[in-house]
Amino acid sequence: MENALLEGVFDIVRGHFRDRMNRELPVRTWRTPAELAEILKVSVDESGMDADELISTIDTYLSECVRTQHPHFFQPLWGGLSEAGLAGEIATVLSNTSIYTWEIAPAATLIELEMVATLGRFAGWEHTDGTFTSGGSNSNMLALLLARDRYFPNAMNEGIDGRKIAVFVSAESHYSLLMSAHVLGIGNQGVIKIETNERGEMKSDVLRNEIAKARSSGRTPICVVATTGTTVRGAFDSIDLLADVCRDEDLWLHVDAALGAPCLFSPKYKHLMAGIERADSLTWDPHKLMGVPLTCSILLTPHAGALGESCSYIKSAHYLFHEPGEEYDLGRKSLQCGRRVDALKLWIEWKSCGTSGWSERVERYVELAIELENLINDHPDLELVCERAFTNVCLRYRGAMSDENEINLFNEKLRQQMVRKGDFMVSLAKVGDRTVLRPVICNPAIDLESLTEFIDEIIRIASSID
Numbered sequence: 307m308e309n310a311l312l313e314g315v316f317d318i319v320r321g322h323f324r325d326r327m328n329r330e331l332p333v334r335t336w337r338t339p340a341e342l343a344e345i346l347k348v349s350v351d352e353s354g355m356d357a358d359e360l361i362s363t364i365d366t367y368l369s370e371c372v373r374t375q376h377p378h379f380f381q382p383l384w385g386g387l388s389e390a391g392l393a394g395e396i397a398t399v400l401s402n403t404s405i406y407t408w409e410i411a412p413a414a415t416l417i418e419l420e421m422v423a424t425l426g427r428f429a430g431w432e433h434t435d436g437t438f439t440s441g442g443s444n445s446n447m448l449a450l451l452l453a454r455d456r457y458f459p460n461a462m463n464e465g466i467d468g469r470k471i472a473v474f475v476s477a478e479s480h481y482s483l484l485m486s487a488h489v490l491g492i493g494n495q496g497v498i499k500i501e502t503n504e505r506g507e508m509k510s511d512v513l514r515n516e517i518a519k520a521r522s523s524g525r526t527p528i529c530v531v532a533t534t535g536t537t538v539r540g541a542f543d544s545i546d547l548l549a550d551v552c553r554d555e556d557l558w559l560h561v562d563a564a565l566g567a568p569c570l571f572s573p574k575y576k577h578l579m580a581g582i583e584r585a586d587s588l589t590w591d592p593h594k595l596m597g598v599p600l601t602c603s604i605l606l607t608p609h610a611g612a613l614g615e616s617c618s619y620i621k622s623a624h625y626l627f628h629e630p631g632e633e634y635d636l637g638r639k640s641l642q643c644g645r646r647v648d649a650l651k652l653w654i655e656w657k658s659c660g661t662s663g664w665s666e667r668v669e670r671y672v673e674l675a676i677e678l679e680n681l682i683n684d685h686p687d688l689e690l691v692c693e694r695a696f697t698n699v700c701l702r703y704r705g706a707m708s709d710e711n712e713i714n715l716f717n718e719k720l721r722q723q724m725v726r727k728g729d730f731m732v733s734l735a736k737v738g739d740r741t742v743l744r745p746v747i748c749n750p751a752i753d754l755e756s757l758t759e760f761i762d763e764i765i766r767i768a769s770s771i772d
């Protein structure tokens with residue numbers, strides 16, 4: 307049969323897609339690396355396989371993957387897979403193009419430009435420049451690069467001793483900011499972590515003091531990073547308060563809204579992003595709360611030309627950029643040369659659900675997070691460790707224990723047993739010194755039943771730990 311491999315793979319894909327929310331299946335089957343290597347037949351051989359063997363190999367691979375679309379998958383800040391998202395991803399793969407020039411990717415270019423401009427309008431910007439990146443971590447790095455180049459415009463040509471630079475972030479910010487400082491030559495010591503209040507929001511008075519301290523110690527502050535939707539607690543820094551500081555101190559304001567940006571779609575929750583129009587740059591990850599297939603992240607900025615100045619290598623890349631219309635050659639404002647068309651799946655999903663679909667998704671997730679919070683508060687053995695701000699919920703099993711160390715170790719054990727059993731997946735994290743389970747509602751398959759089953763599972767496992 308013509309295309310026998312593809313026909314077989316499509317059948318398997320249909321089956322796995324149909325089963326993706328099947329509660330009867332485990333989220334994950336626990337195996338040792340050696341066991342899995344054998345099941346997968348992970349080594350490659352001198353001779354190739356025929357279509358049937360390849361189909362069975364792909365089936366085995368998919369069966370051994372964690373079911374990230376399962377109603378019991380609460381682990382990272384993403385989950386699920388919609389039909390529209392998958393369709394968009396299939397079209398991306400099929401076109402197999404790289405979005406650096408208009409010449410080679412015309413339709414993709416228009417779609418990326420449209421997505422950047424539209425998301426920028428939600429941030430309140432009339433004109434927006436932006437680029438899709440390989441993830442929120444890289445969007446954050448690009449933002450710090452723009453900030454660095456604003457204050458040290460010669461850095462691109464002359465290089466820079468970044469040890470004198472200071473960047474200010476929330477003590478609860480994502481580690482990618484440290485990584486970015488490392489890559490940009492600023493170093494981790496140049497990242498000053500600002501204490502947060504009891505709700506997990508950066509304290510702006512402490513920020514002002516730290517900026518003054520950094521200046522008097524000879525550092526040059528360049529940037530404040532607000533996080534809206536912190537990784538563990540889902541807390542939202544006040545953009546307005548931090549924008550006031552940046553205005554007074556002449557600093558770049560980057561907003562890491564990798565998780566929280568979709569609030570801008572919701573009349574009910576957009577207040578959480580109040581002040582976003584005052585930011586200099588914004589990280590927005592549609593692969594998180596919006597459920598667009600991984601990876602899909604965008605760095606947006608209202609400063610026309612800033613990305614081009616930091617990323618354009620038009621003279622050196624004479625073999626790539628041939629047309630004068632720079633606005634349509636998107637490789638001129640990216641840190642990548644070859645780049646996937648991640649805008650397509652976002653566009654297809656948006657065409658499918660409409661803007662109202664995004665707003666409904668945000669509101670449904672928050673409602674479910676409130677339900678989970680209520681279930682925890684109603685249970686005598688469970689404790690909500692901090693106030694819920696968004697779709698992240700931080701809890702722990704407490705039972706009759708009072709020793710903090712004992713409670714921490716108990717919760718570590720509990721989670722380990724949960725994941726090995728394979729019916730639920732959830733993250734372990736720290737809030738201060740307390741170890742918490744951090745379920746996040748970022749998966750369209752999660753419903754009320756998943757929440758009650760999750761609580762039951764915690765209690766079941768806790769009662770089996772001696």
Ligand SMILES: Cc1ncc(COP(=O)(O)O)c(C=O)c1O
Pocket residue numbers: 383440441442443444446479480482533535536537562564565591603
């Ligand atoms: C607040 C925040 N920013 C950035 C990132 C990094 O995103 P990515 O995993 O897409 O690199 C994360 C990841 O969880 C995050 O929570």
